[in-house]
Amino acid sequence: SSTYYGFGYDSVSDDYKLVRIVQLLGAKDEYFHSEAKVYSLRSNSWRRIKDFCFYLISYGQLGFLANNVLHLLAFKTPESRKRDLVGFDLRSEEFSLVELPDSMGGDICLTSTYRETNNFVVDVWIMKEYGVKQSWFKLISWKEPYFMPCSIVALLVAFSKDGDDVLFFIGYKWFNWGRRIDSFVWYDLGSQVVEDVVIRGIPTSFDVNLYVDSLVPLNSNAQQ
Numbered sequence: 376s377s378t379y380y381g382f383g384y385d386s387v388s389d390d391y392k393l394v395r396i397v398q399l400l401g402a403k404d405e406y407f408h409s410e411a412k413v414y415s416l417r418s419n420s421w422r423r424i425k426d427f428c429f430y431l432i433s434y435g436q437l438g439f440l441a442n443n444v445l446h447l448l449a450f451k452t453p454e455s456r457k458r459d460l461v462g463f464d465l466r467s468e469e470f471s472l473v474e475l476p477d478s479m480g481g482d483i484c485l486t487s488t489y490r491e492t493n494n495f496v497v498d499v500w501i502m503k504e505y506g507v508k509q510s511w512f513k514l515i516s517w518k519e520p521y522f523m524p525c526s527i528v529a530l531l532v533a534f535s536k537d538g539d540d541v542l543f544f545i546g547y548k549w550f551n552w553g554r555r556i557d558s559f560v561w562y563d564l565g566s567q568v569v570e571d572v573v574i575r576g577i578p579t580s581f582d583v584n585l586y587v588d589s590l591v592p593l594n595s596n597a598q599q
Contacts (some may be wrong), residue, residue, distance in 0.1 A: 382446035385465040391416040392465050394445060396427050413468060424468050429461055441483050446473065447524055460485070474508035484514075488529050494518040497529045499541070507520050514543065517562060517569065526550045530583060532559070542572070544583040555580045567570045 381394040385558065393414040400407050409426045414420070429449035439446050444462040451459060460473040460483075473483075483502040488495055497517045504510035528546040535542070541564065546557045556579050559572035 377431065379447065381440070381441040381447065381463060383443070383445055383465050385443065387443075387466045388417070394463055396431065396447075398427075400430070411470075418461055425470070427461075427470055429459065430455075431468075444473075446483070463523060473506065479565050484531055486529050490521075491518070494520050496529045497527075497543075499531055515562065515564070517567065517568075519545075532583060535561075557581050 377398050377400075379398070382391070384391050393583070394411065394589045395414070396409065396411045398407070398409045399537070407430075409427050409429075411424050412421050413424050414422045414463055415422070429451060431447060431449050439463065441555075443466060444464050447461050447463070448458050449461045452458070457562045463470050483505065485500045485502075489498075495518070497519060498513060499515035500511050501514050502511050526548050528544075528548075530544040530546075532542040532544050534540070541562045543560050543562060544557065545560055546555060548555045552597075559574070561570045561572060562568075563570070
């Protein structure tokens with residue numbers, strides 16, 4: 376079985392909510408079970424909600440919050456190659472599809488990586504108007520050469536204060552060695568130049584998690 380989580384603050388009900396999705400997919404896809412539950416800090420309890428009928432992509436995936444909606448990448452079927460963006464509305468506690476731009480078959484940012492000849496291509500898309508498919512536009516399309524069989528993960532971490540540079544987390548994993556090397560790079564939006572970020576003492580392999588600050592304390596309900 377695989378477990379996925381998403382966490383966010385629902386300003387309508389003044390409540391912190393934790394979403395947990397547990398999925399079990401049998402060998403050769405002969406059976407599939409998915410169960411979704413929500414924990415409410417206000418009531419201090421779990422409750423079952425309508426099942427999540429999509430196949431989540433990566434193990435341990437964390438939902439990201441935008442516009443009071445938690446988002447997860449998923450497939451409609453195990454055999455599908457087209458990724459879908461699924462949103463969980465913290466207010467209505469319902470799942471729905473968020474349409475992606477055709478070429479991928481608050482603002483939402485989506486990063487896509489794929490192979491092209493001897494390069495990895497990193498595309499970054501921005502949704503300027505939430506829920507409107509036509510508002511997606513491609514901000515970055517950058518090519519990164521590779522010389523050995525490996526996979527790459529690119530995560531947009533932050534924009535610089537002046538908005539001219541983008542900080543990326545880049546992770547490489549070599550198929551033959553099972554070795555992983557992670558790093559940070561700055562991408563200049565004007566010159567399209569990539570510059571390595573040197574951090575002394577950082578391990579060769581690490582994970583990056585993003586968080587959003589909140590002025591609402593977790594124990595606010597307990598004081599009422």
